[in-house]
Amino acid sequence: MSITIDRVCKRFGSFVALDDVSLDVPDGTLLALLGPSGSGKTTLLRIIAGLEIADSGRVSSDGQDITHQAARDRKVGFVFQHYALFRHMTVAENIAYGLKVRKAPRDEIKKRVDEMLELIRLDFLKNRYPGQLSGGQRQRVALARALAAQPSVLLLDEPFGALDAKVRQELRKWIRRLHDEIHVTSIFVTHDQEEAFEVADRVVVMNHARIEQVGTPSEVYAKPATAFVNQFLGNVSSFRGTVRDNRFRLGETSTYLPVREPIANGPAIACVRHHDIKVHAQSDGNGAFPARVRHVNTAGALVRCELERIDDGTRLAAEICQEHGVPASLRPGAQVFVELTNVRVFADAAS
Amino acid sequence: MNASPAPGGLRRAQADSVWVQRALTFVAVAVVGMLVVVPLINVFAQALADGIGTYWRNLFDDHDTFQSIKLTLIVAPTALALNLVFGVAAAWAIAKFTFPGRTLLTALIDLPFSVSPVVAGLIFVLIFGLQGYVGPFLRRDGYSVMPYLLSTLALAAFVLGYLALRPVHREARRGIWNRPFLTIGLGGALVFAAALLPQLYFDIWPHGKSLKIIFATPGLILATAFITFPFVARELIPVMEAIGVEEELAAVSLGANGWQLFWQITVPNVKWGLIYGIILCNARAMGEFGAVYVVSGHIAGQTDTMPLRIEKLFQEYNMPGSFAVASLLTLVALATLLAKIGLDRAEAARRRAAADESGELAA
Numbered sequence: 001m002s003i004t005i006d007r008v009c010k011r012f013g014s015f016v017a018l019d020d021v022s023l024d025v026p027d028g029t030l031l032a033l034l035g036p037s038g039s040g041k042t043t044l045l046r047i048i049a050g051l052e053i054a055d056s057g058r059v060s061s062d063g064q065d066i067t068h069q070a071a072r073d074r075k076v077g078f079v080f081q082h083y084a085l086f087r088h089m090t091v092a093e094n095i096a097y098g099l100k101v102r103k104a105p106r107d108e109i110k111k112r113v114d115e116m117l118e119l120i121r122l123d124f125l126k127n128r129y130p131g132q133l134s135g136g137q138r139q140r141v142a143l144a145r146a147l148a149a150q151p152s153v154l155l156l157d158e159p160f161g162a163l164d165a166k167v168r169q170e171l172r173k174w175i176r177r178l179h180d181e182i183h184v185t186s187i188f189v190t191h192d193q194e195e196a197f198e199v200a201d202r203v204v205v206m207n208h209a210r211i212e213q214v215g216t217p218s219e220v221y222a223k224p225a226t227a228f229v230n231q232f233l234g235n236v237s238s239f240r241g242t243v244r245d246n247r248f249r250l251g252e253t254s255t256y257l258p259v260r261e262p263i264a265n266g267p268a269i270a271c272v273r274h275h276d277i278k279v280h281a282q283s284d285g286n287g288a289f290p291a292r293v294r295h296v297n298t299a300g301a302l303v304r305c306e307l308e309r310i311d312d313g314t315r316l317a318a319e320i321c322q323e324h325g326v327p328a329s330l331r332p333g334a335q336v337f338v339e340l341t342n343v344r345v346f347a348d349a350a351s
Numbered sequence: 352m353n354a355s356p357a358p359g360g361l362r363r364a365q366a367d368s369v370w371v372q373r374a375l376t377f378v379a380v381a382v383v384g385m386l387v388v389v390p391l392i393n394v395f396a397q398a399l400a401d402g403i404g405t406y407w408r409n410l411f412d413d414h415d416t417f418q419s420i421k422l423t424l425i426v427a428p429t430a431l432a433l434n435l436v437f438g439v440a441a442a443w444a445i446a447k448f449t450f451p452g453r454t455l456l457t458a459l460i461d462l463p464f465s466v467s468p469v470v471a472g473l474i475f476v477l478i479f480g481l482q483g484y485v486g487p488f489l490r491r492d493g494y495s496v497m498p499y500l501l502s503t504l505a506l507a508a509f510v511l512g513y514l515a516l517r518p519v520h521r522e523a524r525r526g527i528w529n530r531p532f533l534t535i536g537l538g539g540a541l542v543f544a545a546a547l548l549p550q551l552y553f554d555i556w557p558h559g560k561s562l563k564i565i566f567a568t569p570g571l572i573l574a575t576a577f578i579t580f581p582f583v584a585r586e587l588i589p590v591m592e593a594i595g596v597e598e599e600l601a602a603v604s605l606g607a608n609g610w611q612l613f614w615q616i617t618v619p620n621v622k623w624g625l626i627y628g629i630i631l632c633n634a635r636a637m638g639e640f641g642a643v644y645v646v647s648g649h650i651a652g653q654t655d656t657m658p659l660r661i662e663k664l665f666q667e668y669n670m671p672g673s674f675a676v677a678s679l680l681t682l683v684a685l686a687t688l689l690a691k692i693g694l695d696r697a698e699a700a701r702r703r704a705a706a707d708e709s710g711e712l713a714a
Contacts, residue, residue: 051600071603078604084597088619098605101615149605 001061001152001185002027003048008057010043017043018054019209025187025202027062030179032196033189035206036232041189042157044206048187049078049155061152077146077184079156083138085130091141092117092126098149116144119178136167143175147184156188160195172199193233197221205229227346230271237277237316239340240348243268248345253311255289259345267348276342277318279305281329288337291316296330298322305330307338394681397674409675415652416676419660425568426643426656427636430575434632438583439625445584446591460584463577472574472645479564486565493562498550505546506539513538515609566648571656574642579635586628590621623698627691634687638680 003025010018017040025031033041046052048059050071059067066074077098085094095116099109117123120140130138139159146154159175160168176199179186190196196203197217205212205220205228213225224230231238241250244265248257257270280288291307294315303320316338320326329336399406411417444450445457463471480486489496513535517528527534550556564570602616618625640658647654655663657676664673 049604051604072606072608075606076604078601080597080601082597084601086598086601086616086619088622097602097607097615101602101605101607101611145601145605 003153003185003187004058004060004063005044005048006058006060008044008047008054008059010040010047010052010055016209018047021057021209021211023204023211023214025185027185028183029201030176030186030199031188031202031204032200033187033204033206034191034193034196034232035212036191039206040209041204041206045155045157045187045189048153049076050074051078075149075152077149077151077154079139079142079146079154079159081158081161083130083142083162085138085142085145087130090127090129091122091133094130094141095144095148097145102149112148116148119147120144134167135163136171139163139171140174143178147182151184154184154186156186158189158191160190160192168195175199205232207232224271224344227269227271227344227348230344230346235274235317235319236271237274239270239272239314239316241268241270242266243345243347248343250289251312253289255287257287257340257343257345260343261345263345263347268345269348270340271344271346272340272342274304274317274319275302275321276340277316278339278341279307279318279320279327279330280337280339281327283337284339288339290335291338293330293332293334293336295332298326303330307336309338310335391681394674394677397670398678400674401671405671406675406678409672410679413672415655416660416664416672418652419655419657419676420679422568422571422653422655423637423657426571426575427633429572430579430636431629431633433572433576434580434583435629437580438587438628438632441584442587442591445588447596457588460581463580468578468639468641469645471577472642475570475574475577475642475646476565479570481565483565489564490561492559494556494560495558496562497556498547501550502543502546506543509539509542510535565646566650566654568654570646571643571654574646575636575639578639578642579632582632582635583625583628586624586631587621590624591617594620623694627694630687630690630694634684637683 005021005023008018008021021044033044035041043052047054050069054067058065092113095113096109099112117126122137122140125133125137160171163171172195200217203217203220204214207228213220213229221233224233230236239250241248243259243263246259246262248259248268248270250257290310292310293305294308295306297304301322303322303326305318307316307318441460445453477483478485479489481490598616599612602612638658643656644659647659649655649659657680661673661676
């Protein structure tokens with residue numbers, strides 16, 4: 001089922017959680033709402049579920065207005081961050097609950113519960129209580145419970161947030177495979193960009209109650225629409241400066257960088273991913289500027305070094321592939337020259 | 352367990368010397384023995400002093416004593432039922448919502464704990480007694496309030512029903528749900544009139560008949576309910592606060608309605624707290640003396656509850672009779688204690704089992 005959010009606003013007291021948000025979720029997609037905490041992503045999810053009601057705007061599914069429909073009539077499956085399993089019911093009873101309250105025939109409930117247990121591969125635990133399960137198992141039971149009543153939309157609030165790193169990895173892959181099998185329109189909330197990129201078909205990046213960008217993971221990564229998106233996705237160093245005639249002047253220096261997508265003259269921010277920051281022992285005169293090495297970490301496939309600009313003391317970081325060769329002069333305290341490649345320049349709205 | 356020294360001769364830093372431990376243990380055991388165990392045994396010894404036959408006759412052949420047992424079995428369950436409804440409602444309101452006056456309500460729930468029972472009894476005498484505010488009227492023509500009382504209950508049910516059924520979300524309110532003041536005002540007046548007029552027209556209630564509150568069962572129930580009010584709410588509030596609303600939201604998203612939500616999710620979750628509260632509330636209700644003493648008037652065979660009967664028999668130097676009734680209350684107390692221990696054990700065992708198995712599986 002497709003979901004359409006149309007100009008939705010939501011406030012909690014003086015805090016604006018959603019500010020004029022519009023979004024289309026096509027049928028069958030697995031969509032990630034990605035953003036820092038407080039960006040409004042969970043509120044948006046709860047509005048779709050009917051657990052919160054928008055102050056203004058419309059929510060519709062398959063073209064039908066469901067803005068004021070009660071949560072229990074929406075046929076959504078909701079997976080809570082801390083699972084919210086019914087602690088006094090066994091795993092099987094938890095999964096059966098959505099069918100039970102809708103008064104499904106008993107043998108149908110049993111059949112469906114067995115199907116779901118097989119899907120999550122926990123049939124051997126069906127008579128256990130939630131308190132007797134591990135985090136990853138609870139998460140899968142919560143998912144089975146949400147899916148049992150065959151919802152038209154599956155909503156997941158930080159589904160991997162409370163799990164340790166290894167279980168999280170496994171569950172991500174599992175959810176992706178599960179979605180490829182059952183194709184139910186799914187939306188999940190996360191603050192982890194890696195997770196969003198690995199699992200989702202489409203990513204919605206949110207910040208300060210607004211949507212910054214919508215696109216496939218590769219689109220969002222390759223063409224970030226705003227400085228925020230660029231900074232939020234991956235390790236980025238930012239540089240203040242000014243744009244004049246499609247040339248970016250770094251601070252007050254005489255370093256100029258080309259602007260690839262034309263923007264208006266004025267204050268701007270240049271964002272560079274850490275692996276696009278090249279460190280040279282000597283200046284080759286090609287837009288490089290001097291910096292001092294603060295710290296070098298050579299553990300791992302990438303050498304990470306922290307640098308400090310000579311001109312204004314701001315910090316930046318570079319990641320260098322071990323096999324591409326690391327300059328011998330890369331020691332703390334040494335002066336090096338920094339070249340920025342693949343620079344993205346955005347108008348600086350703040351100043 | 353904590354009193355024994357740590358194994359292997361290791362002494363923990365905070366452990367006191369063996370002599371201090373022994374002295375403290377001795378003092379504690381001696382005090383409990385003197386003040387609790389010896390009197391407890393004495394109650395049964397005195398009650399059975401003249402043999403089991405006399406004990407039985409003292410309880411069930413003495414008309415006034417038997418009436419007091421029956422009265423307690425009416426007053427305590429009624430007060431308990433009232434407090435169950437009030438307690439669950441109050442705990443629900445305090446644990447799930449924030450509203451103006453929430454702190455005040457929390458404090459007021461505890462009031463009966465801090466007010467002397469005698470004062471509580473006097474409050475009711477001052478209101479309903481003959482020298483009280485409404486007492487003279489109730490004595491003259493008490494039953495004339497009944498139609499109004501019942502109509503008010505119908506009105507309250509109507510208002511509560513309206514508020515409960517009103518859609519939560521502003522935009523989903525249509526028609527009468529959009530006009531609360533008009534509906535409650537006009538509809539309430541209609542409901543009130545519909546309940547009142549037939550009662551007046553058919554003259555259901557007697558005229559000029561006094562309605563006794565004080566020195567009668569209603570007063571006993573009121574006083575007992577007042578004294579035992581905190582038990583259920585006090586047990587429920589922390590449990591409800593700890594459990595939070597997520598499971599209920601999950602149930603709603605799975606399609607549960609309010610009724611299913613309450614009986615299938617909320618009640619099972621607070622079950623132990625509720626049972627605990629009921630047991631304590633019942634024990635206190637059966638044993639209540641002070642407030643009941645003031646409002647009862649000691650009419651033998653009519654307004655004497657068991658504790659009052661015990662005192663009266665004692666004053667009449669009927670020791671075996673007095674202690675026979677006392678032994679019944681003591682048995683209630685012991686049963687309460689056992690039930691409480693049993694519940695604590697069951698809960699602890701359940702937790703331990705859950706923790707063990709989850710630890711096993713997570714490992």
